[in-house]
Amino acid sequence: MHINIQRLWDDLSSTAQFGKVQETGLTRLTFDQSDKKIREWFTTTCRNLGGIVRTDRVGNQYARFFSLNDQQSTILVGSHLDTQPNGGRFDGILGVLAGIEVIRTFMDKQHTLKHAIEIINWTNEEGARFYPPMMGSAYACGHLDLNTVLQSKDKDGYLLRNVSEGFRSDSDVLTTIKPSCYLELHIEQGPVLEKEKINIGVVTSITGISWFSIRFFGKARHAGTTPLNYRNDAFIKAAKFTIEFQKYLIENSDNIIGTIGKIENIPNTPNTVPEETILYIDVRSANEEYLNNVASVIEKIIRLKLRVNDFEVKKISSISPTNFSSLLISTIDKSIQEIGLTGRHIVSGAGHDALQLAKQIPTGMIFVPCEDGISHNVNENILKEYAENGANSLLKTILNLDETIDEYYN
Structure with a gap:
């Protein structure tokens, strides 16, 4: 048939x-x-x-x-x-x-x-x-x-x-x-x-699927008058994190996959140093242990590799x-x-x-x-x-x- x-x-x-x-x-x-x-x-x-x-x-x-x-x-x-x-x-x-x-x-x-x-x-x-x-x-x-x-x-x-x-x-x-x-x-x-x-x-x-938001904090300053070494740029922190997180995903590619698919920049104007940058992360794994450890991995990357403390990680949703x-x-x-x-x-x-x-x-x-x-x-x-x-x-x-x-x- x-x-x-x-x-x-x-x-x-x-x-x-x-x-x-x-x-x-x-x-x-x-x-x-x-x-x-x-x-x-x-x-x-x-x-x-x-x-x-x-x-x-x-x-x-x-x-x-x-x-x-x-x-x-x-x-x-x-x-x-x-x-x-x-x-x-x-x-x-x-x-x-x-x-x-x-x-x-x-x-x-x-x-x-x-x-x-x-x-x-x-x-x-x-x-x-x-x-x-x-x-x-x-x-x-x-x-x-x-x-x-x-x-x-x-x-x-x-x-x-x-x-x-x-x-x-x-x-x-x-x-x-x-x-x-x-x-x-x-x-x-x-x-x-x-x-x-x-x-x-x-x-x-x-x-399993987990979604996270990571909020990096900086300070808004004039883009034309503030030298690079005087800036606290939230977006630069987010960019550095993105590179380190990608390294982690590559090293663990048999067990986990992740995507930073959405970025919010505040105030999001060309001539202002960003005071906040928010990354939205989609992480997927058939191994629940890896999913449960994602928040910890994110925090370790930010604190130990970026040496940044002014950030906030939130789990938005999770499916086992x-x-x-x-x-x-x-x-x-x-x-x-x-x-x-x-x-x-x-x-x-x-x-x-x-x-x-x-x-x-x-x-x-x-x-x-x-x-x-x-x-x-x-x-x-x-x-x-x-x-x-x-x-x-x-x-x-x-x-x-x-x-x-x-x-x-x-």
Whole structure:
């Protein structure tokens, strides 16, 4: 049994019109007009296939198929339809649309499943408009409270509560069904699979993620009248730290990766010595010990190597490393072997909704290559065969889980 790749590819192409940027990009932010259009497309498409479509209190969309009753054990399949600003056409979207194509294939073949299938579009996975990311799945799994979600504001001051009216309900869904496992198909967003010419990545875990801010203090002085040796320049301190921190990351590259992706300079004018510079750091590791030591490493670099004492380090957020179910990993391994694809185990350096689900139920992820490892970019791209391999792997894994998942609970 195989999916119809042309049908899936047509869906990927047609839905890319909702929020199209340039020729190949997307800007589809949570509950903007383009996001609302694709949500309506999702509802219409799934209902036309006979699905029961519901939303929950934060706008997560659930489309239920092959359900005999509400108590029937369910295989969850999902991802997200929102994007980054000037993002790509496949990040998240592939997982939802491939799930719909799998449903069509089962219907074409008149295949009867033992389990219901729930296709899910999670709200605000990207966190590009509202904070935090993975918002919808975190709420559904009980890791985020409703008020935090509904009171979240975008940069223009709009509340999620207000912009989502008509696209959420007054009830929850995940708590009313009986989920047996969760599967998510996604592009790798990195270069490994393509470089190694591997068809499928079987994700074993998601790295932990910690965000820090480091505030360096100096003194504002006139840039034209203050000699260098009389300056207390906050930016120079931050620059020196950046070099030393990069050295640490290189020395420990097998265990940790880090990025200084945002800088604030105060007062941020060309003719004034900076009195404050703030660095924002994203640090990721599958080793929780390394994540727990990051704050200490930062302080040691600043105090011992820079010999600076006027600074402030704050941890903004932290997510522990998450391991996926050995049952799901072995089932995906078996499935890709059965359909003749090559695979390798891989750790995800990006966060996904699967991270939230893995804390509750057996969870697994399937990666497909993306060209040059580019993602969160209008040039994000995959080959048609990558989509086909991924969707067929998803289909075969569902078939195998349909036969075996109940044994996990018995």
